[in-house]
Amino acid sequence: MFELDIRSRKPIYEQLVEKLKELIINDVLKGDEKLPSVRELAQQMTINPNTIQKAYRELESQGYIYSQKGKGSFVHPVEKSENKEELNKVREELKKLFAEAIYLGITTEEIQAMLREVEGGEPHD
């Protein structure tokens, strides 16, 4: 499914959250698609089930997946602008990053080009 950097200083569960978020955002994992079960993924990656569970719990609280006892965990289909907290967090991060990028000398033209590039590749329906 993906790989983690075991010797990174970033906690495993955080890396898991990031990677899964990426897959969901890039529509590799489609809406309502079932994720590997906690135990299954744990075995695949040879890490502890509790660590997977922690990542799933985090993803759920951020609104990216939902879980049902006995059934499994699934990708939360996007209903636009649903998670307001997450939305504002992203807005804040964008502003910070823009300031940093400009500070480092990245031109607004380049930034806009990157935006168009990402925009073009994201018809997630």
Next chain:
Amino acid sequence: MFELDIRSRKPIYEQLVEKLKELIINDVLKGDEKLPSVRELAQQMTINPNTIQKAYRELESQGYIYSQKGKGSFVHPVEKSENKEELNKVREELKKLFAEAIYLGITTEEIQAMLREVEGGEPHD
């Protein structure tokens, strides 16, 4: 100078790095301006000097400040696109954030508006 969230799960030295970077990027701390000494800042914030040093070391490795034995630590004046590693890291983060923002339903128009906003407020010379 600023405040840290002592009960955040994010390490103190990381918070320090972020805050200082922000001040530098937003030109609150000007080029070649002297930062508080390791011991001084440690006393002000009632945290250990080693923690400050760790943050300063990180900022130096990222190219945001420079330090001189016996003299102090200073804001590194920007010579555009100097730190290529940092540049590419920011580019990568931008792409990820764009994808996430679009996924969450933020329009490209809004993103462009935010960019213009930040752009306008950053004549750091």
Next chain:
DNA sequence: TAACTGTACTATTATTATTAATACAGTTGT
């Protein structure tokens, strides 16, 4: 019923962050 699911809990270990106490070398002003 058997074999799956998520979830919760406690205990233990491993890893990392933070503090603490020194020490040394360079700078600055007196």
Next chain:
DNA sequence: ACAACTGTATTAATAATAATAGTACAGTTA
């Protein structure tokens, strides 16, 4: 030369967090 600053380095002890291990319970499915 001296005192009082600077950054830097090192070692040790403690605190905080991440990760593992083992177990249990409730819901689902065939």
